[in-house]
Amino acid sequence: MIHWHQYEPVLLTDLYEITMAASYFREGKGGEATFSLYIRDCPSVRGYFVAAGLESFLNVLENFRFSPEAIDYLRSLGRFSEDFLEFLRRLRFSGTVRALPEGTIFFPYEPIIEITAPIIEGQLLESLLMNIFHIEILIASKASRCVEVAKGRGLVDFSLRRTHGVDAAVKVARSSYLVGFLGTSNLMAGKLYDIPVFGTMAHSFVMSFEHEMDAFMAYAKTFPETTVLLLDTYDTIRAAHKAVEVARWLKERGIKLKGVRLDSGDLVELSHQVKDILRSHGFDDVAIMASGSLDEYRLHELLASGAYIDVVGIGTKMGVSADAPYLDLAYKLVEYEGKPVLKLSPGKRSLVSPKQVFRYYDKNGLMDYDVLTTSWDSSERGEPLLIEVVRGGRIVRDLGGLKVARRYFQEQYSRLPEDLKELEPTRSYNVVIGRPLLELEERTAQAKRSQS
Amino acid sequence: MIHWHQYEPVLLTDLYEITMAASYFREGKGGEATFSLYIRDCPSVRGYFVAAGLESFLNVLENFRFSPEAIDYLRSLGRFSEDFLEFLRRLRFSGTVRALPEGTIFFPYEPIIEITAPIIEGQLLESLLMNIFHIEILIASKASRCVEVAKGRGLVDFSLRRTHGVDAAVKVARSSYLVGFLGTSNLMAGKLYDIPVFGTMAHSFVMSFEHEMDAFMAYAKTFPETTVLLLDTYDTIRAAHKAVEVARWLKERGIKLKGVRLDSGDLVELSHQVKDILRSHGFDDVAIMASGSLDEYRLHELLASGAYIDVVGIGTKMGVSADAPYLDLAYKLVEYEGKPVLKLSPGKRSLVSPKQVFRYYDKNGLMDYDVLTTSWDSSERGEPLLIEVVRGGRIVRDLGGLKVARRYFQEQYSRLPEDLKELEPTRSYNVVIGRPLLELEERTAQAKRSQS
Numbered sequence: 001m002i003h004w005h006q007y008e009p010v011l012l013t014d015l016y017e018i019t020m021a022a023s024y025f026r027e028g029k030g031g032e033a034t035f036s037l038y039i040r041d042c043p044s045v046r047g048y049f050v051a052a053g054l055e056s057f058l059n060v061l062e063n064f065r066f067s068p069e070a071i072d073y074l075r076s077l078g079r080f081s082e083d084f085l086e087f088l089r090r091l092r093f094s095g096t097v098r099a100l101p102e103g104t105i106f107f108p109y110e111p112i113i114e115i116t117a118p119i120i121e122g123q124l125l126e127s128l129l130m131n132i133f134h135i136e137i138l139i140a141s142k143a144s145r146c147v148e149v150a151k152g153r154g155l156v157d158f159s160l161r162r163t164h165g166v167d168a169a170v171k172v173a174r175s176s177y178l179v180g181f182l183g184t185s186n187l188m189a190g191k192l193y194d195i196p197v198f199g200t201m202a203h204s205f206v207m208s209f210e211h212e213m214d215a216f217m218a219y220a221k222t223f224p225e226t227t228v229l230l231l232d233t234y235d236t237i238r239a240a241h242k243a244v245e246v247a248r249w250l251k252e253r254g255i256k257l258k259g260v261r262l263d264s265g266d267l268v269e270l271s272h273q274v275k276d277i278l279r280s281h282g283f284d285d286v287a288i289m290a291s292g293s294l295d296e297y298r299l300h301e302l303l304a305s306g307a308y309i310d311v312v313g314i315g316t317k318m319g320v321s322a323d324a325p326y327l328d329l330a331y332k333l334v335e336y337e338g339k340p341v342l343k344l345s346p347g348k349r350s351l352v353s354p355k356q357v358f359r360y361y362d363k364n365g366l367m368d369y370d371v372l373t374t375s376w377d378s379s380e381r382g383e384p385l386l387i388e389v390v391r392g393g394r395i396v397r398d399l400g401g402l403k404v405a406r407r408y409f410q411e412q413y414s415r416l417p418e419d420l421k422e423l424e425p426t427r428s429y430n431v432v433i434g435r436p437l438l439e440l441e442e443r444t445a446q447a448k449r450s451q452s
Numbered sequence: 453m454i455h456w457h458q459y460e461p462v463l464l465t466d467l468y469e470i471t472m473a474a475s476y477f478r479e480g481k482g483g484e485a486t487f488s489l490y491i492r493d494c495p496s497v498r499g500y501f502v503a504a505g506l507e508s509f510l511n512v513l514e515n516f517r518f519s520p521e522a523i524d525y526l527r528s529l530g531r532f533s534e535d536f537l538e539f540l541r542r543l544r545f546s547g548t549v550r551a552l553p554e555g556t557i558f559f560p561y562e563p564i565i566e567i568t569a570p571i572i573e574g575q576l577l578e579s580l581l582m583n584i585f586h587i588e589i590l591i592a593s594k595a596s597r598c599v600e601v602a603k604g605r606g607l608v609d610f611s612l613r614r615t616h617g618v619d620a621a622v623k624v625a626r627s628s629y630l631v632g633f634l635g636t637s638n639l640m641a642g643k644l645y646d647i648p649v650f651g652t653m654a655h656s657f658v659m660s661f662e663h664e665m666d667a668f669m670a671y672a673k674t675f676p677e678t679t680v681l682l683l684d685t686y687d688t689i690r691a692a693h694k695a696v697e698v699a700r701w702l703k704e705r706g707i708k709l710k711g712v713r714l715d716s717g718d719l720v721e722l723s724h725q726v727k728d729i730l731r732s733h734g735f736d737d738v739a740i741m742a743s744g745s746l747d748e749y750r751l752h753e754l755l756a757s758g759a760y761i762d763v764v765g766i767g768t769k770m771g772v773s774a775d776a777p778y779l780d781l782a783y784k785l786v787e788y789e790g791k792p793v794l795k796l797s798p799g800k801r802s803l804v805s806p807k808q809v810f811r812y813y814d815k816n817g818l819m820d821y822d823v824l825t826t827s828w829d830s831s832e833r834g835e836p837l838l839i840e841v842v843r844g845g846r847i848v849r850d851l852g853g854l855k856v857a858r859r860y861f862q863e864q865y866s867r868l869p870e871d872l873k874e875l876e877p878t879r880s881y882n883v884v885i886g887r888p889l890l891e892l893e894e895r896t897a898q899a900k901r902s903q904s
Contacts, residue, residue: 001515002459002461002511002512002515003508003511003622003644004456004459004618004619004622005457005459006644007454007456007457007618007619007622007640008640009454011639011640011643012612012618012621012622012638012639012640013612013638013639013640014610014612014613014637014638014639014651015637015639015642015649015650015651016637016651016652016653016654017651017654018639019651019652019653019671019674019675019678020653020654020656020657020671022674022675023653023657023670023671023673023674023675024660026670026673026674027670027674029660029670031660033660035656056455059454059455060454063453063454070643073639073642073643074639077649079675079678119660123654123656123657126613126654126656127612127613128618130613130614131612131613131614131615131617131618131621132618134613134614134616135615135616135617138616158466160464160465160466160579160583161466161578161579161582161583161586161781161783162582162583162586162778162779162781163583163587163616163617164586164587164590164615164616164617164619164620164623164772165583165587165615165616165617165618165619165620165622165623166456166459166464166580166583166584166617166619167456167459167616167617167618167619167620168616168617168619168620169464169583170455170456170459170464170617171616171617185466185467185468186464186465186466187463187464187465187466187467187470187525187526188459188460188463188464188465190467190525191463191522191525192455192458197467197529198467199466199467199468199469199471200468200471201468201471201472201475202468202469202472202575202578203784203785203795204472204485204487204575204578204784204785205472205475205575207785207788207793207794207795208476208481208483208485208571208785208788208793218475218478218479218481219471219472219475221475221478222471222474222475222478222479223471223474223475223531226471226531233795233796234795234796234900234901235796316778317778320616320772320777320778321777322777322778325772325773325774325777326614326768326769326772326774327614329613329614331613332655332656333655333656333659333660336659336660341659341660342659343655343659343685343686344685344686344687448686449686
């Protein structure tokens with residue numbers, strides 16, 4: 001079996017989730033707890049985040065059970081009692097999940113998902129839940145910046161070869177499509193999520209032929225309708241003239257050359273030279289595709305310098321979120337047996353209670369401010385963002401999958417103020433803490449300080 | 453089915469690998485090709501790299517076949533002929549693989565793995581092969597720096613919650629163990645690779661009890677032999693006094709408190725205060741564990757400032773290789789049908805031919821320099837580093853798995869010059885290009901320039 005086919009949700013966790021569960025079990029501690037997932041700090045190069053990961057998480061939640069092999073492995077560690085292992089074997093998730101729909105734009109301290117369940121269940125989900133949401137939010141938020149900079153040009157995810165592992169590869173394709181990429185080169189993601197796939201040839205293809213022109217013609221004969229010729233294996237300008245010959249050959253057969261791709265060199269200069277060559281021979285409609293170490297910063301520079309680009313392949317730097325490769329994501333216990341709980345930690349704020357976010361818009365329909373408050377605060381009239389998706393362990397609301405989320409994101413994004421879309425935003429969006437939440441937090445902190 | 457259980461090796465690829473294969477197939481182009489994987493540029497904060505990924509890759513290679521579902525998906529794209537799809541359905545890897553054993557220390561431009569096979573086979577492997585080696589080398593090379601800085605203190609991988617996806621989580625645990633970590637918190641990695649697992653309690657555990665002391669005692673009763681108390685939920689110093697009480701309670705039962713953990717605050721100051729409290733009550737042998745945003749830079753600072761730490765939990769920053777989250781890894785065609793091939797790309801060097809690396813040691817047994825040359829150069833007397841692991845599509849050499857690789861790395865690392873182990877190395881290791889390779893490269897480049 002392939003190594004990743006052996007991955008089990010219940011074991012994709014930190015040992016301490018299981019030791020804590022064992023201790024809760026021994027103490028007979030089965031009270032209901034609420035855990036909340038949120039981002040504490042915003043990297044200076046992010047003006048907003050995009051919610052993603054819920055579909056993957058629900059997929060895992062439905063399969064969250066300890067197999068006989070998982071139980072055997074835990075037994076082999078020599079730490080757990082047989083009655084606890086039997087308890088695990090029977091365990092199924094029985095709780096409630098409230099979450100931001102995928103594609104929601106959100107900000108630090110706003111809950112992304114809240115789990116309310118017997119404490120052992122909420123605790124056991126922690127590590128895997130964080131892993132899933134972290135990568136998908138990280139990439140959706142990064143890729144959205146690329147879409148902004150591209151100003152309507154098509155973007156294609158080319159990151160598979162250098163994402164961190166194969167799970168990230170698929171998640172990156174999905175998350176970038178969620179925020180408006182045209183598609184991906186990644187076939188597995190294409191198959192799993194019905195994302196359009198793109199791609200034609202690599203340098204090695206050109207190099208394997210005696211002459212570059214042989215490679216171009218071999219490709220055009222195999223895929224006349226979808227040929228995109230890679231021009232920079234030897235000399236981009238000479239290759240552009242060969243592309244004209246291919247375009248002519250195709251035209252004689254009533255077919256249009258789809259595009260050419262530039263993957264190295266001075267893309268500003270080369271894109272114009274290539275465009276001129278194509279245009280001067282009457283092939284103005286051949287798309288110019290650019291790739292090679294591109295991200296939102298580089299693409300912004302290229303376009304500001306007047307590069308002529310129709311379609312962009314975005315790879316490694318987006319696929320690993322190179323300028324901010326991790327987020328300060330936290331999953332915290334906020335309520336136990338109906339009582340708010342709080343960690344007192346110097347320098348880090350932690351907010352008690354199950355929560356809701358209400359969004360307010362200005363008269364132009366743009367996002368104005370959010371109110372972050374307790375889930376039971378009935379005084380707010382804004383748009384509530386968290387919705388219930390699981391109750392009693394069962395999915396109660398079908399969110400409609402990737403394409404619905406993609407449209408939802410586009411609608412949201414059109415209402416995000418322009419200054420928050422900047423590559424280096426100069427202000428933070430206004431998130432107001434509701435009075436009931438503030439008061440509850442203060443009371444809880446005082447009680448804790450006087451007692452511990 | 454869980455999404456990652458549906459991942460298939462043959463579809464974890466870029467579309468262009470398949471379109472190129474289709475064009476080769478149509479042209480009847482089945483000649484033997486050699487592809488070489490290497491790192492072009494070394495980030496300034498890496499003095500060396502550690503080979504890793506071979507076991508995962510061979511595991512995938514053994515399972516590299518197009519399932520009926522994969523063929524159906526390709527057919528649905530509407531681009532591929534039925535005879536090509538039938539060819540893919542029957543395709544098995546039939547070639548030769550030469551590689552650096554896992555744990556080998558290597559440098560830019562040295563081949564990590566070379567595939568010699570009919571060109572379609574070598575090409576189809578590209579994307580997934582790169583993905584696998586990239587993450588494992590990235591993390592092994594990063595984690596090795598943490599081990600260096602720790603100067604013999606135990607390190608544990610705590611990165612699961614923020615690695616990029618679940619595949620990365622398991623690979624990070626494996627790669628960090630390969631270079632000398634004590635173990636991981638990640639149970640899936642523990643089970644798959646027989647890596648020791650560590651972990652005790654989170655803040656949420658402490659917070660779920662009315663009193664901190666109740667949480668400590670509940671844990672100590674469940675796991676008396678392996679208790680590590682987390683001290684910083686409310687007030688670290690007060691918690692240290694409670695830890696003394698727990699240590700006393702355990703001592704009355706003939707058991708030693710294993711450790712305490714500090715996860716926030718001024719770790720230099722707090723570690724000494726906590727150590728003093730434990731020592732003054734006769735519990736000098738309780739280990740002090742530190743965690744929380746640690747990597748080799750922060751750990752170096754802490755230890756230089758005199759922090760008292762026995763064991764270290766290393767998380768996110770190692771798990772995403774935050775200071776260098778990707779490597780300039782390339783997989784290039786270097787020979788086709790016995791002839792060297794070369795890409796002429798401004799600013800990027802590319803080396804022709806199947807190759808071998810010969811390592812030379814100085815009189816103290818330390819690594820002195822490497823010679824990178826053609827695979828058929830018989831003039832070198834150094835230690836050859838690449839070995840044949842697959843022939844005719846079958847694994848012909850069992851490399852012995854993770855523990856053998858771990859010992860091999862330790863042996864290698866003891867022979868690496870000290871200045872290359874620095875956090876910011878001031879020199880590069882000397883890799884000499886052998887004369888036969890230089891001459892071949894020059895001849896090939898000339899021929900290509902005159903022709904294309």
